[in-house]
Amino acid sequence: MKTVYGEMCISDCAVRKWVRIFKGEDPRETILRDRKRSGRPLSASVTAHRKKVDCMIRANRRVKQKEIANAVGISKERVHHIVTTVLGYRKVSARWVPRQLTVEMKAQRKDICTQLLELSTVFILA
Incomplete structure (x- = not known):
């Protein structure tokens, strides 16, 4: 994207931070473990x-x-x-x-x- 928009392009890190904010998560918290997922148990x-x-x-x-x-x-x-x-x-x-x-x-x-x-x-x- 930087080749098309140059230095005015938003960074990937900022987009990910916004997504976490819109989902209602605190962007300062880092989740190290997998969350529970629905799926077939072993x-x-x-x-x-x-x-x-x-x-x-x-x-x-x-x-x-x-x-x-x-x-x-x-x-x-x-x-x-x-x-x-x-x-x-x-x-x-x-x-x-x-x-x-x-x-x-x-x-x-x-x-x-x-x-x-x-x-x-x-x-x-x-």
Whole structure:
């Protein structure tokens, strides 16, 4: 606008200040937080959906996010959020694997390692 009207043009800052005054707001107050807006609340991450997703993954570790989304009736993005952030799974070799080892998993790993150690000592002695 300055190229058309030159230095007589009103600044963008002044226009914004006038708009705030006409809306009934104090221009000296700076709002740092978002105001409440009408909109759809996040309902896809409710506990019922989390349980359904967890049951589907435990039943079939190779299930796809798209299949879960279609079965539960939520978006793929929400499924991804629930699976990775809330439930703590990750994809390893096309399977969903929990990020944290359970007590049973730790015991199973210990048993397997001790069996492998016993086998290696048998082969070394032979």
